[in-house]
Amino acid sequence: MKFIAVGLVAILIVAGSAVFLLAGDDDENQLPKNEDGRLMIFGNATNDDYLDEDDLELIESIAKGSVQWDKTKNPYADANHDGDVNFADVEFVKRLIARESMDIWYVDGDNKVQQIHYPLKTIAIVGTQQMIAAQAMGILDKVAGVSGTPLVFDNVLHKTLSTRPSISNSPTKIDITMYSNVAQTVPGGIDAVLCAASGLTSQQEACDQAGITLVRMDSSTLKGEIRTFLTFGYLMQNEKRSHDLAQFIDAFNADMNKKLDTIPDDKRITSLVLSSNTKSFMGGLVCSNTRAFSERVNLVGTHNNITNADLGNDEKKMIAEGDVWHLSAKYQSDVVVDMVTGFGYNTTAEDFAKFWERIFEAPEFSMTKMSAYPNGFAVISRDIPGPVMMGYYAEFFYPEVFGEGYGDKVHQAWCDRFFEDLGPDFDASKQIILCTYDDVKDLLKK
Numbered sequence: 456m457k458f459i460a461v462g463l464v465a466i467l468i469v470a471g472s473a474v475f476l477l478a479g480d481d482d483e484n485q486l487p488k489n490e491d492g493r494l495m496i497f498g499n500a501t502n503d504d505y506l507d508e509d510d511l512e513l514i515e516s517i518a519k520g521s522v523q524w525d526k527t528k529n530p531y532a533d534a535n536h537d538g539d540v541n542f543a544d545v546e547f548v549k550r551l552i553a554r555e556s557m558d559i560w561y562v563d564g565d566n567k568v569q570q571i572h573y574p575l576k577t578i579a580i581v582g583t584q585q586m587i588a589a590q591a592m593g594i595l596d597k598v599a600g601v602s603g604t605p606l607v608f609d610n611v612l613h614k615t616l617s618t619r620p621s622i623s624n625s626p627t628k629i630d631i632t633m634y635s636n637v638a639q640t641v642p643g644g645i646d647a648v649l650c651a652a653s654g655l656t657s658q659q660e661a662c663d664q665a666g667i668t669l670v671r672m673d674s675s676t677l678k679g680e681i682r683t684f685l686t687f688g689y690l691m692q693n694e695k696r697s698h699d700l701a702q703f704i705d706a707f708n709a710d711m712n713k714k715l716d717t718i719p720d721d722k723r724i725t726s727l728v729l730s731s732n733t734k735s736f737m738g739g740l741v742c743s744n745t746r747a748f749s750e751r752v753n754l755v756g757t758h759n760n761i762t763n764a765d766l767g768n769d770e771k772k773m774i775a776e777g778d779v780w781h782l783s784a785k786y787q788s789d790v791v792v793d794m795v796t797g798f799g800y801n802t803t804a805e806d807f808a809k810f811w812e813r814i815f816e817a818p819e820f821s822m823t824k825m826s827a828y829p830n831g832f833a834v835i836s837r838d839i840p841g842p843v844m845m846g847y848y849a850e851f852f853y854p855e856v857f858g859e860g861y862g863d864k865v866h867q868a869w870c871d872r873f874f875e876d877l878g879p880d881f882d883a884s885k886q887i888i889l890c891t892y893d894d895v896k897d898l899l900k901k
């Protein structure tokens with residue numbers, strides 16, 4: 456893939472030492488010291504990524520009164536979630552450390568405290584982001600059912616999951632009857648259904664009645680993704696892999712930020728984020744800078760000035776046929792990124808060209824009149840892990856800093872480590888994940 460420099464003058468190239476490739480070494484000294492509460496399990500008193508003796512030590516100190524409990528800093532010290540930290544929590548966390556089978560408390564992707572029986576042995580999945588998370592966590596053998604028909608799956612990435620029984624014909628819902636039929640075939644039943652944050656809310660009551668436990672996890676942002684890996688990974692007794700994932704992402708972030716730090720603020724580019732799907736018959740949804748989709752673009756060192764107020768107090772506004780509001784100065788930016796769902800692995804340049812023609816080049820959406828068109832425009836497959844997406848953004852946004860092939864390098868490292876299903880011969884450089892005008896211009900009808 457070739458990228459064209461976007462409004463950026465010469466900036467010194469940082470040698471491409473791929474620090475993130477080293478992530479996941481078993482050296483104890485390398486363990487990340489993150490204390491942002493990413494492992495959202497009550498009992499994780501120290502707020503780091505681990506539930507271990509350190510937590511017991513802190514809870515004991517609080518129970519004895521030698522340390523004052525700071526609820527804000529150490530919210531999970533209250534292991535049994537009864538509002539107080541005392542010797543009952545000491546006993547509780549001892550059982551957690553022993554990884555006993557028991558009811559425990561965690562915080563879900565909607566930031567709600569939930570109780571669940573630990574560990575989860577068998578699950579079902581609703582949603583493509585959740586399927587990607589399960590794939591990355593290496594827990595496919597514990598997945599008894601998935602939402603949607605095999606037709607909705609990425610037939611390369613989800614070749615294993617697509618063979619699992621369907622628990623609905625919709626990619627975003629559960630069909631209680633279909634679910635029950637699948638659950639009956641599983642010895643011990645299905646312990647929980649992994650779904651997106653705010654997912655299946657309209658089905659909550661039906662799920663409660665059918666005894667279906669929903670675990671809502673947010674994988675739509677990078678932060679949410681790490682929390683999902685660590686927290687859900689814990690519930691699945693899959694901690695080693697979860698820590699590998701968190702370490703990989705931390706190392707990638709460190710590498711990316713080191714490179715971004717070389718770019719002075721006045722050389723940072725502006726971005727506009729669109730979201731759409733491959734079946735779209737609109738110009739896409741313009742996203743505000745607070746919409747989850749914008750997070751990864753923002754993190755890769757761009758300025759996004761579109762607020763909810765600009766979009767009629769909403770996080771998104773449709774570019775419909777005949778619209779020209781997006782041509783006003785406010786919406787012009789150095790890059791326009793369309794995050795598209797439905798483009799998976801093995802999507803060809805021809806497929807991207809068809810989309811490009813139907814949306815970007817269609818006169819009714821007036822995209823060609825935007826100042827970033829064509830070389831600042833890109834289509835990216837939304838159904839890929841956050842760090843991979845960001846690696847491609849980085850290369851597209853700041854080619855002089857990240858260098859050609861940065862996206863592929865992150866992508867390849869990720870697949871080698873976490874997408875074993877793709878096989879040892881998988882070559883990231885043969886995929887188009889982020890598609891630029893250069894990739895399709897010769898294929899567009901003139």
Ligand SMILES: [Ca+2]
Binds near residue numbers: 500
């Ligand atoms: Ca801890």
Ligand SMILES: [Ca+2]
Binds near residue numbers: 533534535538543
């Ligand atoms: Ca307590």
